[in-house]
Amino acid sequence: FQEEGSEEEEGPIKPFEFLAEMTDEQLIALLANEDVPVIAIALAQLEPGKRMAILERMEPEEKGKTLIELGSLQDIPLEAIVEVAAKLKEKASYLPKPIEFSRGGAKEIADLIGEMDADEGERYMQTLQNENPELYKDVKILVLTFEDILANFPDGILRDLMNSVELDALAMAMKGVEQETIDKVIGNLPQKKQAMFEPVEGPQPKREVDDARKIIVTSAKQMEKDGAFNLADMMGGGEMIE
CATH class of the missing domain: 1.10.220.30 (Flagellar motor switch protein FliG, alpha-alpha superhelical domain)
Structure with missing residues (x-):
């Protein structure tokens, strides 16, 4: 037509x-x-x-x-x-790019979303959930967000992760996080770092907060590559035996 x-x-x-x-x-x-x-x-x-x-x-x-x-x-x-x-x-225009629809491409999609900013990644995940729920489930297990780290990482791994991040980046990443969660994260740091930690005061640009959180997510992904943990197990997607 x-x-x-x-x-x-x-x-x-x-x-x-x-x-x-x-x-x-x-x-x-x-x-x-x-x-x-x-x-x-x-x-x-x-x-x-x-x-x-x-x-x-x-x-x-x-x-x-x-x-x-x-x-x-x-x-x-x-x-x-x-x-x-x-x-x-x-x-x-909202559909993921071709590689994201290749069969067995959940890892490729997760890697691509990991390179996006938080808002864009969330938009793509929502699109994927609407258009291909099965693929979305596979991708969700492999996509690591800052919020996932705070919600799902056990204390030991959380301690090692946050201890590997510069305090300035950690303080910026904590901007807007509930105080109870901040206390948990800082309480997991070595005492010397706890004493040195200073929260960021006043409103901050969202981009700077997102960048700081991305540093932590990148560090977590490197820990997984180094064998410190299995992300699928951490996110509840690993096979379990009663």
Whole structure:
């Protein structure tokens, strides 16, 4: 479906052009939870091979309904087609990048999210939870956040981790944390460091607090690489035996 441009030399507007650059996995995530007419409109824009690949991944009932809908798209007004394109394009902009939808790619996704700032990482995780709940569960176990460290790390590992971080970074990272949690963290430090710790007073830029917390998360990841602990076990994803 193409809408003619206002000037002939500019050629037709292609509202669904963004679909051509998407992988099968991304397309499946994009169309998840959409109504059958929307799915059919999107599939009609794909080249036959890719269209069939997406259809083959559908449940039989949904596939049948979609095939029927594909046969009646001529009844849908052009305005509705363009509106669907705009909606899907916006939704596509929030999808993780192609590597994040590769099979068995939970570790790759976790590593990518670990490089993002806190807000962006949270947004991607929310998108992943909505579009691919099973993959989200696998990734969640592997994504380590500052909040996870405070909530899940046992005292011994927490002590070793926080003791490896400069006091200035630790103080900045603690900004906005509940006093009870701060007391627990500082109480785990050697007495000399406890005496030297000074909380950061006054409002601080969120970026600086996030940067300080990222230093701690990076140190924790290095500890895992060095064999100090297993993150999946720490986050509750390891296999347990009664």
